[in-house]
Amino acid sequence: MTGPCGPAGGVDASLARVFDVVPDGLCILSADLTVLRMNRAMAGWFAEGGDPEGRSCREVLAAKGCSCRECPAEAAMAGHACSMKEMTVPLPGGGARYLELSTMRLPGVDGGRDGVLLFARDVSVRKAAERELRQANRDIEQLLSSIGSIMISLDGNGAVTRWNRAAAEMLGLSGHQALGRALFDLDVGWDWAPVREAIEACRRTGEAVRVDEIRRRMAGKERFFGLTANPVPSPEGQSPGVLILGRDITGIKVREAMASHEIKMQSIGRLAAGIAHEINTPIQYVSYNAGFLEGAFADLLRLVEAYRQAFATLGRIGDGGGDRLPPELRRIVEDAEAEADLEYLAVEIPAAVANSRKGIRQVADIVRAMRQFSHPGGREKTFFDINAALKDALLVSRNEWKDTAGLVTELDPDLPPVCGLPQEIGQVFLNLILNAAQAMEETRGDKTGILGTLTARTARQGDTVAVSVADTGPGIPDAVRGRVFDPFFTTKEVGKGTGQGLSLAYAVVERHGGEIFFETTPGEGAVFTVRLPIDCPGEQDGSNTE
Known part of the structure; x- marks a missing residue:
């Protein structure tokens, strides 16, 4: 059989036809790697328009970009096992065909000498599928990574x-x-x-x-x-x-905790408002009656003094020979004065009434502070008195620190109104005060007999107002300083703290565009400072109050 691939060379005709029509490329090489026979598929890939017979394998394949380095045909002739190599054949219209080459040594094909069978398979479709698979894997990896x-x-x-x-x-x-x-x-x-x-x-x-x-x-x-x-x-x-x-989900837990805290505060607020209302009405009665008693007792004292003067005058007239008081009447009056200790009552009753009125005013102040804290407020920022908010927080929390520490206040009386949500800022101050009081419980107060010092300060610092709450507790250990404002972090025993107070304070101050920080000295205490901008964002002064 003859054709573009050369004569059959004694090969059986049927095998020659199979050799020629298989879709994979086949090429028989001599011992010196000269082409003896090449089938139609192989010739189509490497020998368009020319007869490859008698030409060197290197000449035919190299023309299509096949490198002769680590040649699989040479490896086969050297007696190595079937080797495989991939090559890329450029296509005339652009693109490339991807071939997978393998070789094996053939005995007696070149005049009794061994030759080489070169086998080529078009793996372009597989290569394209592999590229698509690699790209799909990259896309999946990128998706999973993102x-x-x-x-x-x-x-x-x-x-x-x-x-x-x-x-x-x-x-x-x-x-x-x-x-x-x-x-x-x-x-x-x-x-x-x-x-x-x-x-x-x-x-x-x-x-x-x-x-x-x-x-x-x-x-x-x-x-x-x-x-x-x-x-x-x-x-x-x-x-x-x-x-x-x-x-x-830490952020979600924080928001849930804040929502739960707000609900609790609303419930406590409603309860406090109800209690304040119930207390306020009788306190008003008591305050009015105390004022009435104070004035009425002063009137009675004046009347008694007038009677005493009249009694003394009648006694003097009687001694001079005029009308005399009956001895029995004189004795009754003198005994009554001695028994009543009129001089003592004249001093102590006004003092008792004054103390009562002072106590009533204190109760009224507590009721007012409770009502202020329990007021739900709006969600629109307004200008408010920062000193008043701090005083209210100190007042409603007094029971928490009165047995532990003495109070020192250094409040700047010239502070301008500050823009914000008064109820939220008041809650921040309350949390800082309670935190300071609890810090001093272990080292001060009833346990040691030594009172600590709770110091509250306010001052203007440029366009901000700084509020600090200081305690003389044990301070904050180095190991936990970075966690103080973390949600749910607490060093207190179970039942003493939830780990939310300072984290909520941090969130509130941050929402107000301010900052909160602390300074501490081990064994001497800690100072927490809140710095708030005076004006609301976008406001130039405090004239636009809500």
Whole structure:
């Protein structure tokens, strides 16, 4: 058989036809790698318009960009096992054909000498599919990496097989550090007990299991995570894998705590308003009656003094020979004066009434402060007296610090009104005062017999007003200073604190465009300072009050 591929060369005709029509490229090379025969497919790829017979393999293939470095044909002639090589053949209209070449040594094809069978397969479709697959994998990886939620995949043995970027960022452990390791061996600070229970339940039931409030404690910080364990099917007989999806829900917990705190404050406010109202009415009666008694007693004293003067005058007239008081009447009057101790009553009753009125005024001030704190207020900022807000906070919290500390106030009387939400700022001051009082409980007051000092100051600083609350407690240890404003952080024993007071204060001050910070000296106490802008954002002065 003859043709573009050369004569059949003694090869059986039927085999020659098969050799020529197979879709893969076939080429028989001599011992010196000269082309003896090339089928139609191979010639179409490498020998368009020319007869390749008798030409060097290097000449034919190199013309299409095949490199002769590490030549598979030479390797076959050297007796090495079938080797494979990929090459790219440029196409006339642009683009390329991708071929996979392999060779094997053929005995006795070149005048009794061994030659080489060169086999070429067009893998362009496969290459395109591989490119698409790689691109799809890159797209998937990019998508998974861009997801803001944690994604952790575990195999049936609990080893990590996927650890996305969000997991690395939120948990402080790179994928390189996590992949291949058992999840529970990783130091990510999670409370493992509920996580382990969720994974076991997921594998046991084959259903997704959600668990909230997974605590994470790392580097002195505490965060909260919500996780869902999802089953991943595995080959029969193997333990199923698990896909863990999760996110940091600390912000949600903070907002929930703030909402809960606000609801509690509203409830307490309504209760306080009711109590204040109930107290205010009788206090007004008592105050009015005390004023009436004060005036009436003064009138009675004047009347008694007039009677005494008249009695003395009648007695003097009687001694001179005029009308005399009956001895019995004189004795009755003198006994009554002695028994009543009129001189004592004349001094002590006005003093008692004055003290009563002072106490009534104090109760009235407490009632007014309670009503101010319980007033829901609006959500529109207004200009208010910062000194008055601080005084009210000190007044309503007096029971918390009166047995622990003495109070020192240094309030700037010339402060301008400050723009903000009075009820929220008042709550900030109350939290700082209660925090200071509780800090002094262990080292001051009844436990030691030594009173601490609670100092409240206000001052203007440029376009801001600074309010500070200082205590003489033990101070704040170095180890926890970075956590003071963290949500739910507290050093107090159970029942003494929720860890929300200072974090809520921080959030309120931040919403007002201010700042809150502290200074502390171990063993000497701490000073918390709130600095607030005088004007509302966009306001130039305090004239536009709400």
